[in-house]
Amino acid sequence: MSKGTVLPMTQERRILVSTLKYSRQRESIKQYLAMTKEHPTADCVYLHMKEEFPNISLGTVYRNLKLLTDIGEAVKLTPPDSADRFDGNTRPHDHFYCTRCKRILDLELDMTATMPLHQAASASFDGIIESSNTFFFGLCGKCVKEAPEKL
């Protein structure tokens, strides 16, 4: 099965999806997520949206981020020690979380490396594994360069 962070759609949400109405705000959020590689928090998305929609409400941002996540047009990431982040790249991929600068970076891993993990997990488990997300921790290249002595 596919590897990734997309959670299964619920029955309730399926109904909601069928009656989805267009909104300029949601469209703009989707577009922003699609182009950025920053993995922004809800608040960060909010600040960006304010440039286009000065009156946009933070609740609207949260509502749409959840909606986009539920219908599989965005992915929610939950790092330790900070707020949730959102990623418009919905292809299965993993992430690196820099413990110094708190940035999240995409990691497109080799399929031959990820398959055995999924296989091993399924083999040693009696339930059904639908997806997975691996968070790698350490120091990003930028942080290593900036202060290599602090390793």
Add this chain to the structure above:
Amino acid sequence: MSKGTVLPMTQERRILVSTLKYSRQRESIKQYLAMTKEHPTADCVYLHMKEEFPNISLGTVYRNLKLLTDIGEAVKLTPPDSADRFDGNTRPHDHFYCTRCKRILDLELDMTATMPLHQAASASFDGIIESSNTFFFGLCGKCVKEAPEKL
């Protein structure tokens, strides 16, 4: 390098560790984490501790969970859609999060399966990867049995 969820100890915390004083509350929390397989939340730990220490404060539980995590005697897990969980099993292992019942289960994976992942991640990355944690999502065996029709 080792695989797991233990974040690197900070300088500040290292000092704290060197002057650590005994406390019955912390000892009990540690013992509870060591024996349970439930991956309890801070609040859940708090309720258990109340049986032994009726006056224990939730703040004390949080403080000690963070301390135990920092000195590597516990591991903090950050699932999506719910509060942080704590695991007294500090050996590197991954987790399964049931999207239906929200339980977290331990997954001891085959090393030959996890190594290529770590290697692939390191190879395609210019920083330093110190550890990782994979969250698998799906339905646990119990949920599949209880309602197989709802797959």
Add this chain to the structure above:
DNA sequence: AATAATAATGATAATTATTATTGTTTTGAA
């Protein structure tokens, strides 16, 4: 095009998880 139905919005209140503060008690070394 006017109208009706309803989904989405902005404003804001409420909730949840977590951290910080403060005064008191416990611990362990001198």
Add this chain to the structure above:
DNA sequence: TTCAAAACAATAATAATTATCATTATTATT
């Protein structure tokens, strides 16, 4: 036994997120 440091309980404060509600925007229907 004394004393400073650490841990405590109680509680206030903060941050992130969700819920409520009256108004506005979107879509389907006449």
